[in-house]
Amino acid sequence: MLDINLIVNNPTYVHDALLKKGFDVDFAPLISLYEQRKKLIAQGDELKTQKNKLSASVPVVKKEGGDVEAIFRQVKELNAEIQKFDAELAKVEEDIFAFMSPLPNMPDDDLLAGEKENNKVIKVFGEKPTFDFAPLDHVQLCEKLGLVDYERAAKVSGRGTWFYTDLGARLEWALLNYFIDTHINDGYKFILPPHILNEESGYTAGQFPKFKQDVFWLEGVEPKKFILPTAETALVNYHRNEILKEEDLPEKLFAYTPCYRCEAGSYRTEERGMIRGFQFNKVEMFQYATEKNSRQSFDELVDKACKLVENLGLHFRLSKLAAGDCSHSMARTYDIEVYIPSMGIYKEVSSASNANDYQARRGNIRYKDSQTGKIKYCHTLNASGLATSRVFPALLEQCQNADGSVTIPHVLRKYLGGMEKIYPKK
RNA sequence: GGAGAAGUACCCAAGUGGUCGAAGGGGCUCCCCUGCUAAGGGAGUAGGCUUGUAAAAGGGCGCGAGGGUUCAAAUCCCUCCUUCUCCGCCA
Numbered sequence: 377m378l379d380i381n382l383i384v385n386n387p388t389y390v391h392d393a394l395l396k397k398g399f400d401v402d403f404a405p406l407i408s409l410y411e412q413r414k415k416l417i418a419q420g421d422e423l424k425t426q427k428n429k430l431s432a433s434v435p436v437v438k439k440e441g442g443d444v445e446a447i448f449r450q451v452k453e454l455n456a457e458i459q460k461f462d463a464e465l466a467k468v469e470e471d472i473f474a475f476m477s478p479l480p481n482m483p484d485d486d487l488l489a490g491e492k493e494n495n496k497v498i499k500v501f502g503e504k505p506t507f508d509f510a511p512l513d514h515v516q517l518c519e520k521l522g523l524v525d526y527e528r529a530a531k532v533s534g535r536g537t538w539f540y541t542d543l544g545a546r547l548e549w550a551l552l553n554y555f556i557d558t559h560i561n562d563g564y565k566f567i568l569p570p571h572i573l574n575e576e577s578g579y580t581a582g583q584f585p586k587f588k589q590d591v592f593w594l595e596g597v598e599p600k601k602f603i604l605p606t607a608e609t610a611l612v613n614y615h616r617n618e619i620l621k622e623e624d625l626p627e628k629l630f631a632y633t634p635c636y637r638c639e640a641g642s643y644r645t646e647e648r649g650m651i652r653g654f655q656f657n658k659v660e661m662f663q664y665a666t667e668k669n670s671r672q673s674f675d676e677l678v679d680k681a682c683k684l685v686e687n688l689g690l691h692f693r694l695s696k697l698a699a700g701d702c703s704h705s706m707a708r709t710y711d712i713e714v715y716i717p718s719m720g721i722y723k724e725v726s727s728a729s730n731a732n733d734y735q736a737r738r739g740n741i742r743y744k745d746s747q748t749g750k751i752k753y754c755h756t757l758n759a760s761g762l763a764t765s766r767v768f769p770a771l772l773e774q775c776q777n778a779d780g781s782v783t784i785p786h787v788l789r790k791y792l793g794g795m796e797k798i799y800p801k802k
Numbered sequence: 803g804g805a806g807a808a809g810u811a812c813c814c815a816a817g818u819g820g821u822c823g824a825a826g827g828g829g830c831u832c833c834c835c836u837g838c839u840a841a842g843g844g845a846g847u848a849g850g851c852u853u854g855u856a857a858a859a860g861g862g863c864g865c866g867a868g869g870g871u872u873c874a875a876a877u878c879c880c881u882c883c884u885u886c887u888c889c890g891c892c893a
Contacts (some may be wrong), residue, residue, distance in 0.1 A: 417852075421862045428862085431874050435820050448873040455873085599882085620848090751850080 377737040391749035393482035396489035396699035420461035437718040481734040483699035502691035510687030513718030514769030522801040536654040550791035555659040560629040567631040569610035577613040580739030582705025607631035607660035616739040622746040626665040670755035677759035681726040687727035707732040714770040
């Protein structure tokens with residue numbers, strides 16, 4: 377949620393910022409609603425003051441034997457009027473909410489306008505692997521090494537899903553453990569959140585209303601619940617409606633969850649295998665920060681995500697996204713994309729973002745400034761660290777050998793009983 | 803799924819229609835005494851929103867959430883959420 381005061385006081389600034397994301401918003405109706413709201417509150421409060429004073433005088437008047445009935449009548453009349461103001465106010469606030477809630481976050485000032493074409497690669501690690509043999513793609517490798525079973529998953533579940541089998545499951549688990557241990561070492565608090573969330577949580581994350589169609593809803597459950605599309609949704613709601621202490625910030629968390637997404641109609645043949653599925657595993661980093669230190673938190677998250685891929689020895693690039701390519705709720709997003717040789721393209725394995733106070737406003741997440749004692753909105757940040765569904769194929773493809781085996785990165789070997797290579801099954 | 807009970811400020815807890823923003827503890831802060839990892843005495847300390855100022859000052863909201871009754875609700879009624887106890891279910 378944007379700051380309505382900022383919009384009212386500086387509509388041009390906000391307009392131009394949102395334009396960088398491709399939103400051309402006319403704020404005139406909102407400003408007029410805001411003025412109406414202010415007026416209605418002032419008028420309503422004045423009536424309530426009168427009412428409260430009259431009501432409070434009742435016991436005194438009673439004791440003195442005065443005319444209590446006259447007061448009752450007066451208050452009743454006031455109540456009728458107050459009700460009118462309150463109803464009108466409720467309507468205006470509803471309109472304000474309807475106007476505000478679909479608006480995306482404003483991009484940071486230094487971001488370029490526009491979409492993907494204006495993304496800027498700011499770092500490249502390693503280089504494209506070259507093969508002196510005909511390399512296989514990850515679907516073939518999974519098949520030959522017996523790591524993943526798509527066919528049976530289609531039988532048991534449907535398209536867009538898979539079984540990790542045997543060494544495949546162990547490799548997946550090794551990746552997750554490698555991520556988890558790294559974050560624990562870095563002082564992040566490990567969280568295993570619920571996977572079934574209420575609607576309010578989706579709203580706070582800024583994923584609703586935009587992505588309501590893209591998550592799985594539980595049928596027949598009231599109040600409505602959905603299955604989380606990313607651990608971020610749970611983590612950003614962890615402190616919803618709370619006031620934190622400044623000295624506890626930044627608070628650094630991470631969580632492991634599968635991520636469940638409908639991704640309706642987005643399946644393409646290019647995205648075979650596990651590049652895109654209804655369910656994938658992800659370890660998510662998250663920070664609650666202050667305005668002062670959120671930029672530092674952001675850099676830390678980006679750095680941590682990069683290191684995870686670097687230490688796997690995988691070729692990747694880091695891009696600073698243009699405003700229009702940043703997530704809806706985010707003021708700033710950097711993507712880490714790992715190279716998939718069979719596709720000849722880079723695929724996202726981590727997206728690091730700073731929401732500034734956008735999510736905090738939606739979820740009413742604040743902190744008390746230790747100097748002034750004032751209550752301020754937190755800044756919230758998240759970064760995948762990492763999603764395995766693209767790391768796994770990239771690893772197989774980038775680390776494959778002429779004999780059909782795949783070399784296991786050093787950092788994973790301790791989770792696989794010291795195994796150095798996975799060989800094709802006989 | 804059924805039957806009960808409960809949700810009050812940082813924590814415990816009193817309060818069943820009217821000067822209740824809410825007794826009393828604990829905690830925390832400061833002072834005194836004592837003097838050294840004890841104890842005692844005194845004082846202070848309670849939300850959030852909004853209007854607004856240099857600072858002030860004021861008003862509205864507030865006792866799980868949302869409705870309702872009433873001139874007046876922490877207190878009565880309804881719905882929901884959460885927690886606890888008992889029963890049932892449990893791949």
